Amino acid sequence: MSDQEFIWGACEKNLDDDGRVKRTGTLMTASAHLITTVIGSGVLSLAWIIAQLGWVAGPAALVLFSVIACFTSSLLADCYRSPDPVTGNRNYTYMDVVRANLGGIKVQLCGIAQYGSFAGATIGFTITASLSMAAVKRSNCFHMNGHHANCKVSNYPYTIIFACIQIVLSQIPNIHKLSWLSIVAALMSFSYSLIGIGLAAAKIAERSHEVRNSWRGVEVGVDVTETEKVWRIFQAIGDIAFSYSFAPVLVEIQDTLKSSPPENKVMKRASFIGVSTTAMFYILCGCIGYAAFGNDAPGNFLTGLGFYEPFWLIDFANVCIAIHLIGVYQLLSQILFAYVENFCRNHWPDNGFITKEHPVNIPLHGTYHINFFRLVWRTVYVIATAIVAMIFPFFNDFLGLIGAFSYWPLSVYFPIEIYIAQSRIPRFSFTWTWLKMLSFACLVVSIVAAVGSVQGLAADLKTYKPFKTR
Template identity: 65%
Template sequence: MAIELQNNESFMEHTNQEVMEKGYDANNLDDDGHEKRSGTMLTATAHIITAVIGSGVLSLAWALAQLGWIAGPAALMAFSGITYFTSTLLTEGYRSPDPITGKRNHTYMEVVKANLGGRKFKLCGLAQYGNVVGATIGYIITSSISMVAVKRSNCFHKNGHQVECDTKNYPFIIIFAAFQIFLSQIPNFHELSWLSILAAVMSFTYSSIGVGLSIAKIAEKGHHVRTSLTGVTVGIDVSSADKVWRTFQALGNIAFAYTFSSILVEIQDTLKSSPPESKVMKKASLLAVLTTTSFYMICGCVGYAAFGNNAPGNFLTGFGFYEPFWLIDFGNVCVVVHLIGAYQVFGQPIFGFVEYQCSQRWPESKFIKNEYAIKIPFLKKPYYVNFFRLVWRTTYVILTTVIALIFPFFNDFVGLVGALSFWPLTVYFPIEIHIARAKIKKYSSRWTWLKLLCWACLIVSIIAAAGCIQGLAADVKTYHPF
């Protein structure tokens, strides 16, 4: 369960009470009072792939078009290497002080609090939950764009490619939100494995469809598009100012494509205690990062080769492809199914955080505490309804939906989320935790290069955020919601 602990004793008391109320066998509990975890390297890898290969992969052809054949693949490899390296540092903080037998830190915030103290703990909370909110909004936007693409694809097939087939996306945003209101009532991460595995399969499917369509486009007779070593050309494709801003935005899009550090600890908290969680999580992170980077290189490079400097912001919905329309439809349906799962993977940490905080603040409230068992046919265990959970999670889905309705700008929004979250969550806190745990001496060679990596990533994040803010500001001037 993704929750912040004020102290271990209060949490154990809360957990043991919940265990007795729900009738769990005390012999089937982990060392922290939770019901025994059953996660494996496979489920952890599926969770990571579900979180990582999402809306980010759809923008990579556009990102490479801005950066070109040299800087584009180099940026992908750099972000990949940094993400894996810092994820291995973060996994060690799950238990403290000993990484194998120490007390569990159930969330990213707890890891920071246990290793770095209270002030950085609060900054981590702001960064982590800000990233979670931004990512879930981005998933709503992306899903609605894919649903719109399905409707437009059928319209083009029926009426011809010259027809505008203009379709509003806000009805589809509302449809996606309705699904999330229902799924958000799943109590915690431990019951999401089936959804993550399904979503991971969908991500492979639509990525493969995009690559296949791109290859087919490259193989078309007479196909010729303009690409270059440095991406879009000043004076031909864009102005010099636009080139700079788009380059910054592209870095933000690539950073977003590797976003999973904010939920890494929560995923690690689903693993069985043997073998040690840190060892399993390192293997899962390596497998997931290698898998996603391979997909990213293929999707980005093949997509850029297919579309050239005019690559659309979303290569499955930008209508560089029109036929076969049914395959394009299927690919976009896979995007929607995947992001339904990804929304929940990212949303669970903030759901649990608010629920635990409220239960500690108002411990006598029946509205917050009481669980009501409902027997559902074909399920062994009853489903527990909590009215506070019902109201709070529904409210969260509605709020993120409203923001998505107001700012439905794909590339700018996902780039901004990536830029703002990459440095603090993927780079700064893991490095600081490692320095504290390993007691690395200040100004030593290891301390120096870790700090240089940290500052270099901060500069990249700042310029990426600046580019995305400029893009959002330009889009808002011409956009009329509803």
């Protein structure tokens, strides 16, 4: 064997069937990615969700959404390769899957839904992070001055601080440079979630009086009016949808798996492990939180004054939330940044402002390449998300709106339509009919959630004052 043949053979061993560097992902890594992606800031509103729906409908809704998520995720897993789920060509992104199986205007609609949900999520993360940072100051104020002290804190300065951090981090060139931040963010996610569950359990153990809770949730005529009850149910459904809206990153996770065993089989198992683990975690967090607070459960039980002591632990939990959201904000933003910048480079390849890199020597770092288009547009994007977050600083309503916007198209409609097209399921057959019925039912849920969230945002805007906290 010649030296050239040996080198070529060694190179082939390090490449996958598409000529890219060999993927090394496994069932364990895919499951970890899914759990990390799903368990996020939405977990903080679960006690409030159970309070609106009650002991029966609340957990049932969480289970139902998890079953639907697991099912549609398995459909999407079979569409990573086209036309055959095992031997077909790879699709690297969600839009690539839609392009390979559906084509036409649906590709653009998928992009609008996917990247629009990323933009909405980053606004939601900005809101939550600023609330958490402000909660640290409020917690210390209550600890020093008593629980009845006037400890109002504006979220605006903390929104600005969060935006400044994101402006700096957004200049990291791409998502591949963020692995360290993603690991830290994942640890923070589990930390504040477990702290919240522990504090709620401790509250149940030490309380001296019964809290009001029931199978119906908040009571009409006591806690809310009949109209408010309906709106809150709609909004709670939207919050659950947000909690399970992880489909936009499924294809990207599957693209990290090695090809043997087949990616679709591994991804289906990973989806089941990730979704079932998350569902159990959500039900545990929501039910313990509702048992602790009853019908008075706050929208965010770590920033909504659900706990006062131990103040240092509450401060630590809120710092964990802020750090986690710094990482998740970057994870979603980098995907959006890459799409916009690739689009601009492809359409204006001769524009030096968009394509030219300027090397700068930074002490203790080395050479950093500055692209003026990347610098300007990423900075403008972060500022824009911060401004919207300051206009709409309402945690639960915004979660519901994001969930309503992204849940049906990305988590249900496209997986079902892609699966029907790739599997060539006959029109009006039994399978085609019940899949379409499932899609329509989830569309109704999304519309209901959107209506409830818009009404909640409108109601909050009427009563909102800059220094008022929820």
